[in-house]
Amino acid sequence: MYKILHKEVLSETVKLMVLDAPLVARKARAGQFVIVRMNETGERIPLTIADFDAAAGTITIIFQEVGKSTMQMGTLQEGDAFENVVGPLGHPTEIKNYGKVVMVAGGVGVAPIYPITRALKQAGNYVISVIGARNQTLLFWEDRMRAQSDELIVCTDDGSYGRKSLVTEPLKEILEKEKDVARVWAIGPAVMMKFASLTTQPYQTPTIVSLNTVMVDGTGMCGGCRVVMTEGAQFVCVDGPEFDGHKVDWDLLLARLSFFRAEEQRAIEHWKEHLCNLDAAFENGVKAGQHG
Amino acid sequence: MAKKAIVPKKVKMPEQPAEERIHNYQEVPYGYTPEQAMEEALRCLQCAKPTCMDGCPVNINIPGFLAQVADGDFQGAVETIKKTNALPAITGRVCPQEVQCEGVCVLHKKYEPVAIGRLERFVADWEAQQGKIKTPTLPPPSGKKVAVVGSGPAGLTAAADLAQMGHEVDIFEALHEPGGVLVYGIPEFRLPKAIVKREVDYVRSLGAKVHVDYVVGAVATLDELLETYDAILLGTGAGLPWFMGLPGENLGGVYSSNEYLTRVNLMKAYRFPEYDTPVSRGSRVLTIGGGNTAMDAARTALRLGAKESIIVYRRSRAEMPARAEEIHHAEEEGVKFHLLTTPIAFHGKDGRVTALECIRNELGEPDASGRRRPVPIEGSNFMIEADVMVIAIGQSPSPLIANTTPELETRKNGTVTTDAATMKTSKRGVFAAGDIITGGATVILAMGQAKIAAKAIDEYLKTGVW
Ligand SMILES: Cc1cc2nc3c(=O)[nH]c(=O)nc-3n(C[C@H](O)[C@H](O)[C@H](O)COP(=O)(O)OP(=O)(O)OC[C@H]3O[C@@H](n4cnc5c(N)ncnc54)[C@H](O)[C@@H]3O)c2cc1C
Ligand SMILES: Cc1cc2nc3c(=O)[nH]c(=O)nc-3n(C[C@H](O)[C@H](O)[C@H](O)COP(=O)(O)OP(=O)(O)OC[C@H]3O[C@@H](n4cnc5c(N)ncnc54)[C@H](O)[C@@H]3O)c2cc1C
Ligand code: SF4
Ligand code: SF4
Ligand code: FES
Numbered sequence: 001m002y003k004i005l006h007k008e009v010l011s012e013t014v015k016l017m018v019l020d021a022p023l024v025a026r027k028a029r030a031g032q033f034v035i036v037r038m039n040e041t042g043e044r045i046p047l048t049i050a051d052f053d054a055a056a057g058t059i060t061i062i063f064q065e066v067g068k069s070t071m072q073m074g075t076l077q078e079g080d081a082f083e084n085v086v087g088p089l090g091h092p093t094e095i096k097n098y099g100k101v102v103m104v105a106g107g108v109g110v111a112p113i114y115p116i117t118r119a120l121k122q123a124g125n126y127v128i129s130v131i132g133a134r135n136q137t138l139l140f141w142e143d144r145m146r147a148q149s150d151e152l153i154v155c156t157d158d159g160s161y162g163r164k165s166l167v168t169e170p171l172k173e174i175l176e177k178e179k180d181v182a183r184v185w186a187i188g189p190a191v192m193m194k195f196a197s198l199t200t201q202p203y204q205t206p207t208i209v210s211l212n213t214v215m216v217d218g219t220g221m222c223g224g225c226r227v228v229m230t231e232g233a234q235f236v237c238v239d240g241p242e243f244d245g246h247k248v249d250w251d252l253l254l255a256r257l258s259f260f261r262a263e264e265q266r267a268i269e270h271w272k273e274h275l276c277n278l279d280a281a282f283e284n285g286v287k288a289g290q291h292g
Numbered sequence: 293m294a295k296k297a298i299v300p301k302k303v304k305m306p307e308q309p310a311e312e313r314i315h316n317y318q319e320v321p322y323g324y325t326p327e328q329a330m331e332e333a334l335r336c337l338q339c340a341k342p343t344c345m346d347g348c349p350v351n352i353n354i355p356g357f358l359a360q361v362a363d364g365d366f367q368g369a370v371e372t373i374k375k376t377n378a379l380p381a382i383t384g385r386v387c388p389q390e391v392q393c394e395g396v397c398v399l400h401k402k403y404e405p406v407a408i409g410r411l412e413r414f415v416a417d418w419e420a421q422q423g424k425i426k427t428p429t430l431p432p433p434s435g436k437k438v439a440v441v442g443s444g445p446a447g448l449t450a451a452a453d454l455a456q457m458g459h460e461v462d463i464f465e466a467l468h469e470p471g472g473v474l475v476y477g478i479p480e481f482r483l484p485k486a487i488v489k490r491e492v493d494y495v496r497s498l499g500a501k502v503h504v505d506y507v508v509g510a511v512a513t514l515d516e517l518l519e520t521y522d523a524i525l526l527g528t529g530a531g532l533p534w535f536m537g538l539p540g541e542n543l544g545g546v547y548s549s550n551e552y553l554t555r556v557n558l559m560k561a562y563r564f565p566e567y568d569t570p571v572s573r574g575s576r577v578l579t580i581g582g583g584n585t586a587m588d589a590a591r592t593a594l595r596l597g598a599k600e601s602i603i604v605y606r607r608s609r610a611e612m613p614a615r616a617e618e619i620h621h622a623e624e625e626g627v628k629f630h631l632l633t634t635p636i637a638f639h640g641k642d643g644r645v646t647a648l649e650c651i652r653n654e655l656g657e658p659d660a661s662g663r664r665r666p667v668p669i670e671g672s673n674f675m676i677e678a679d680v681m682v683i684a685i686g687q688s689p690s691p692l693i694a695n696t697t698p699e700l701e702t703r704k705n706g707t708v709t710t711d712a713a714t715m716k717t718s719k720r721g722v723f724a725a726g727d728i729i730t731g732g733a734t735v736i737l738a739m740g741q742a743k744i745a746a747k748a749i750d751e752y753l754k755t756g757v758w
Contacts, residue, residue, distance in 0.1 A: 023511050037468055043559070043568040044468075069568055084468040086505040216559070216569075219466050219507055220690045221476075221531040222551035228542050233535065238692065252542055255643025259544035263570030270565035 001081040002036075005058060010140035013065045014108055015074050016050070022057030024049070024087045030115040031093030031210065031242055034059065035218040037084040038076070043069045046215045046237075048112035049088060059085075062111035062140075068267035089218045090241045093208075097124040098182035102174055103149070104167050104196050105131045106188025110141050112210055113187045114148070121148045128178075129153070130170045132188075136161035167192065168199045175203045183208065186245060190254055197245030207245040211236045213256065228252050296337070300403040303332040305410050310624040314594040317480045317562055320621060321410075326364070329414040333361035336406045339398055344408060347396035349740040350376045354393060354408055361411055367422075369415045377412075378452045378494075379445065379739065381420065381487045382474065384413025386584075387736050388615045420490060427497045431458040436753040439464060439521040440500075441508045441693070444472020446527030446726025446738040448495050453746035454525075455498035459753065462521070463495075464506040469558060472529055473727075474735070476558040477550070479588050481595065482618075485557075509692040514700070514722060523721050523749045526708065527742065530727035532690045535683060536580075540638030545572055545645040549585045549684035556592055574680030576600045578648055580635055581684035582612035583732075587619060589682040590627045601627045602676065606634045606653055606666045630676065634668060638681065647677045689728045707731050715745035720758050723749055 006018040024034055033048045051060035065071045076082075093116045101120055105113040110131050121127050129149040133139040134157045146152045153170045154162030163170070167188075175181060184207040186196035193209040200207040213225040213236045220238035227236050228249040234240065305328075307313075307321040324332065336358040344354045353372050360369040373380045389395070389409040397405035419425060436459045440447045443465040451461045469475050471488040496502060508517065508528075517524055533548035535541055552571065555561040559569035577593035579586050582605035593601040603622070605612060608631050612619060623629075630650070637649040651673050653666035689706040701709045701718035708717055708724045715723045723745040726738030752758065 023506070027511060041560075041567045084505050086466070086468070086507060087510065089507070089510055216551055216554055217467065219510075219531070220692060221533070222554055223533045223535065223548040224551040226535075226542055232537070233542060238690075252643065256542070256544055259572075259644070263564065263572075267565045267568055267570065 001083060002085040003081045004076055004078050007076070007078050010062065011138045013074075014062060014138065014140060015065070016060060016062045016140075017076070018058050018060050019082065019085060020057060021059050021085045021087075024085060025052045025054050025057050025059050028052040028054070028059060028088040029092035030095065030119040031112075032088035032090050033112075033218075033241060034061070034085050034087030034089065035215065036061070036073075036082050038069070038073055039083050042072075042083065044084075044216060044218065045069050045073070046089075046212070046218055048210070049115065050111035051115055059087075062108060064108040067264045068271045071268070072271060086218065089237060091239075093119065093185075093242060095119045095123050100126045100128070100178060100181050102171065102181055102184045103127060103129040103145075104171055104184065104186040104188075105129070105145075106167050106192035107133055107138060109188030109192070110145065113185060114141060114144055116185060116187075117145065117148045126150050128174055128181075130155070130167050130174075132156065132165075132167035134158065166195070168195050171196060172199050175200060175205060181205050185209075190250070190257055193245060194248075194250040194254070197248065197250070201246055208242050209245040209248065210241045211243055211248070211253065212241070213253065214259070296334075298337070298399070298403060299335045302335075302404045302407040302410075303328050305407070310621075310626070313481065314591075314625050317595055319484050320481055323417055324410060324414045326366070326418070329361055329411055330364060332407050333358045333411055335399070336362070337398060344393045344397045344406070347391075347393040349392065349734075349736045350743065352376050352393075352412075357415065358406065358408075358411065361415060366415055366418045370419045373412060373415060376743075377736075377739070378449055379491050379735075380412045381416035382445070382483065382491065383736050383739070384409050384411075384416055385483050385487075386478065386615075386734075388734060390616045392736070420487075425490075425494060425497075427494070428456060430456060430499065433460065434458040434753065436460065436522045437462070437520065438523050438525065438749060438753075439517045440525045440527060441517075442466075442472060442527035442529055442726075442728075443470035443492070443502060444474065444527055444529050444726060444738065445735045446529070446728075446742040447472070447525065448491060449739040449742035450525045450527060450725060450746045450749075451500040452495045452498055453743060454749060455495070455500045457746070457750045459750070461500040463500055463502045464508050464511075465502060465504045466507040467558065468504050470502050470504060472527075476554045477585065477588070479553065479557055479592055481591070482588065507692070509696045513696045514693065514719070515697070518721055522753055523723065525742070525745055525749060526693065526717070526722060526724040526728055527726045527738070528689065528693060528728050529738075530687045530689045530707075530730075530732045532688050532706065533683070534686045534688065536635065536685065538635060538637055540640055540645065541683075543638055543640040543645040544643050545574070545640075545679055546638055546681045546683065547572075549579070549581070549589050549682050550687065552589055552682045553585070553592065556596070562592075562596060571596065572680050573597050574678060576602070576678040577680045577682065578602045578604060578676060578678035579682040579684055580604050580648075581686075582607065582614060583684065583686070584614045584618055585732075586682075586684035587614045587622045587627075589684050591618075591622055591625055593680070593682070594625055594627070598680075602630060602678065603627055604630045604633050604635060604648065604650060604676070606632065607663060608632055608655060611663045632666060634666065636673070639675070644679070645681055646679065647675045648681060649673060649675050687732050689731070705731060713744070714748035714751075715741055716748065716758070721752075
């Protein structure tokens with residue numbers, strides 16, 4: 001069991017948890033991920049290691065509630081535990097002094113990009129960061145990102161905070177203005193990573209994306225996470241999760257991501273129904289208690 | 293023993309009718325009753341030179357245990373089998389008996405062989421029904437520690453043997469559940485998971501510890517393990533699924549057999565939405581391949597509600613590597629076979645697969661495997677429509693450990709090289725057994741190699757000689 005030592009609500013749908021996972025923390029490096037399973041009936045859910053502390057034996061995960069599993073995970077409290085946490089999985093980010101780098105994060109993508117940004121900064125890079133969210137309430141870790149960046153641009157889709165634009169706009173401006181950007185990292189929803197890659201393509205700036213395909217085992221055993229690159233199919237869990245954004249077949253990736261939509265909807269409905277039943281049972285129980 | 297009359301046919305084993313069983317996940321054969329088992333065991337001729345034993349990779353004293361069953365001495369039979377086979381409830385169910393023990397039983401020349409597999413299963417199940425399984429008395433601790441990587445048949449067997457030799461054993465398993473292919477690959481209706489759990493519990497009862505969620509190579513490298521352990525047994529299997537590299541292979545609805553079966557078996561997608569993991573329940577499911585894995589996928593599809601389940605295999609029926617019983621059960625259940633058929637492309641719409649384009653073959657000259665090579669007939673292309681497709685054409689070892697262990701010698705196909713007499717790898721202190729050295733093979737072969745390895749590890753721990 002992997003205990004939840006600390007929980008924070010970063011926004012209505014984004015939760016942070018610090019887990020007791022010494023074996024993972026000991027080896028974790030920026031860019032790697034874990035797979036968690038809440039309980040016996042749970043799915044195996046891949047999540048980036050957003051932070052880690054080898055000495056304390058802890059890792060931090062940040063997740064957005066998008067479906068049944070992440071919603072149910074969101075209800076866990078400090079003191080509760082995950083039945084399984086396995087990792088660190090995937091290749092760590094290649095950290096070195098590239099010179100000038102741009103970090104682009106969308107939505108919950110701030111979580112995975114943070115430890116990479118920190119490591120790049122420590123390696124001596126000049127770091128320009130662009131973080132964006134649909135609206136202000138979904139934004140988090142602006143302070144942390146600011147502390148690790150030489151420049152930081154914040155945008156929201158609806159203009160409720162910072163600049164009103166998608167992250168690709170400032171990205172394009174930076175590339176126009178600064179001719180010496182050595183590398184771009186873009187992490188967030190698949191659509192955002194697709195458009196960030198398309199934005200950097202004309203400038204031929206190497207662009208690294210961290211793919212979030214559907215996974216089962218996370219160890220190279222099922223092939224469910226496969227992504228098609230110009231040179232052929234690759235497994236995101238063992239060959240990635242970082243890839244050259246200019247070589248990804250984005251349309252296929254997006255199609256594979258939406259493959260289970262009907263089942264996911266059913267899972268949510270089943271869970272909500274179950275919750276209602278639980279509520280009803282609880283109420284009845286209370287009433288029975290009162291009568292008894 | 294007096295000469296006795298030969299009974300030409302096996303005592304039939306009762307099983308769930310095909311129409312019924314395709315709607316549930318329960319085991320297909322019910323197993324023999326004690327009376328049926330004794331009757332079947334009596335068919336054994338108690339040969340002076342029991343050829344059956346040569347066919348068994350772990351050399352079980354077959355006539356010995358059969359005589360005990362015939363006498364009703366089931367406890368004695370358990371003990372005879374367990375001298376060389378720690379997992380009879382499993383092997384009795386999944387060994388390809390027709391090419392092993394039963395294939396070389398003398399009766400087989402003219403009649404049906406003795407049902408050795410079914411009797412082995414009977415004996416093991418009988419033991420389980422007696423309640424608590426006896427654990428042997430363990431020798432005093434040797435003070436040596438062994439890390440067993442992987443908890444499939446190879447890992448479990450080696451762990452059991454090593455623990456009984458007095459060594460401290462830690463098993464490291466990447467997944468959240470021990471058992472290897474026995475839990476993630478082979479379906480419940482063929483090998484109930486309660487049986488695997490029982491065997492894992494037995495290994496635990498011998499003192500071995502199981503650490504799940506532990507991916508060796510990621511959590512710790514072999515070199516790091518060697519800082520704490522005196523020896524390592526690699527039993528990580530052949531988990532890397534093969535794809536065909538055909539156009540359209542990455543469309544939604546195209547699964548590797550590993551993904552399809554793992555979702556259903558390990559993650560229990562057949563109980564979705566009670567369990568969270570989904571799997572696509574196609575109405576027409578097509579499985580590519582002719583081995584046990586393909587049969588398992590095709591039969592699983594029926595149980596998930598497919599109206600039609602079709603197998604596409606490039607050679608003819610005689611060349612299918614699956615166990616005879618599995619092919620037979622698949623046919624009974626209504627799985628259709630497109631033989632001598634090779635897939636050439638997946639076609640789809642809006643990112644989802646809709647049809648498989650195939651070409652017909654004729655049989656040519658035998659190839660390196662001794663099986664006649666399929667030769668495509670030009671212009672014979674045709675389409676098979678389906679909404680879920682499962683690729684079950686084989687697998688090889690994952691490169692995860694080799695990639696983090698430079699001194700570990702591997703072949704081109706990823707298998708680890710070993711010395712056949714000792715299962716020693718090229719790296720000092722590291723032994724290997726099972727699918728990691730053979731590529732996808734059988735449970736009993738993995739166990740046989742694990743036994744050899746355990747002996748050699750014991751020797752190495754005692755002498756320190758590599
Ligand atoms: C290497 C890796 C790292 C990840 N890191 C994080 C992280 O740090 N924080 C975080 O919030 N999420 C992360 N994800 C995504 C996360 O795993 C999914 O959001 C989660 O599995 C959804 O599960 P669910 O049951 O709640 O939703 P589901 O019911 O499975 O899905 C709901 C919706 O989300 C989409 N979806 C399903 N799986 C994924 C997926 N893997 N990626 C994107 N969309 C998906 C579906 O298409 C659907 O529209 C990561 C994924 C990978 C592969
Ligand atoms: C669907 C299917 C059906 C089959 N049917 C039959 C049958 O009927 N009869 C038969 O005899 N054989 C059958 N086989 C083959 C048989 O299952 C294998 O030959 C056998 O399981 C091999 O045993 P193993 O211990 O070498 O490996 P596995 O059973 O593959 O176990 C390896 C274990 O190691 C773990 N592992 C891998 N990498 C790591 C790592 N880096 N760190 C920690 N753990 C790791 C894996 O998660 C796994 O649990 C079938 C195989 C499949 C896939
Ligand atoms: S272990 Fe397998 S081969 Fe050996 S006797 Fe039993 S069923 Fe036959
Ligand atoms: S070969 Fe057949 S008949 Fe002879 S001992 Fe073995 S099982 Fe019995
Ligand atoms: S998640 Fe199964 S191979 Fe990557």
